Amino acid sequence: MSFDEHTLSDAHVFAAVVRNASFAGAARAMKLSQSVTSRAVARLERRLGVRVLDRTTRSVALTDEGRTLLERLEPLLDGFEEAFASIAEKRSKVQGKLRVKMHPLLSHVIPGAQLKIFLESYPDLSVELISSDRVGDLVSEGIDLALTVGDLPPSNFIAKRLLNTRVITVAAPDYIATHEKINDPGDLIRGRHTLIDYRNPETGRPFPWELHRGRKIVKIDTPGKLIVSDIVSFHRICTSGWGIAQVLEIAVRPMLSSGALVEVLPDWGDERFPIHVIYSSRNYVPPRTRAFLNFISSAVDERP
Secondary structure, X not given: OOOOHHHHHHHHHHHHHHHXXXXXXXXXXXXXXXXXXXXXXXXXXXHHOOOOEEEOOXXXXXXXXXXXXXXXXXXXXXXXXXXXXXXXXXXXXXXXXXEEEEOHHHOOOOOHHHHHHHHHHOXXXXXXXXXXXXXXXXXXXXXXXXXXXXXXXXXXXXXXXXXXXXXXXXXXXXXHHHOOOOOOOHHHHOOOOOEXXXXXXXXXXXXXXXXXXXXXXXXXXXXXXXEEOOHHHHHHHHHOOOOEEEEEHHHOHHHHHHOOOEEEOHHHEOXXXXXXXXXXXXXXXXXXXXXXXXXXXXXXXXXX
């Protein structure tokens, strides 16, 4: 006898009839009509070539062949139910491994204290944070989420904009105290100050310096005396008092709060960069992914 999904379905109905001691009871339990239930058992008997149930107007009883069949079927059907119950449980539980790709510029965005609370809230979850300036193919790389800076490249992935963060000009208090006062963009254009460049990984060239106030944009040519491609070194050299840098406000918020950095020309900080979170599909998003989406949305909130 050939085995297909109909055979499995009919066997399931047969077991339900036995458990409920009637075709009517099985129909109610499985949310089927009584005629569909009866036809399923009759179809199973035709495929087997034997009668598995003796029917009367009041009851049903197993035949010897039916008893043998049920003894073999029950462990298998219980296994199916266990398997589906296990998946259903996982579907509602935050667990497993979550791999998150993060643009290097965002390395300081997630506060350690908040990440600690998140991890402690989900003891069955492990998280891998991967620093990369390229989105790549999330599916082939096994990435659940990616945090990006700037405009999105064309893709079929789902993107959610978390915020638009300001691009600000900053320096250390030591630098401010030992150099000429900066009153307007012209003071930077005239070459009176040391400007630190950050290399754009996509173009291989430094990000252009621009100061925005409303619709007015002032472009500044930098001498390229120091070009940095590592965000930690970029922040470190700036906080040491060596020069002035343009940074994402959200990335240096702790340094601004502590006074390690001071905003220069705050009236010229209207340029904004979008930050997105990207994931592969809107359908059947795992609980671990949803949990991290909620967490990161709160963690990057620009409000103090």
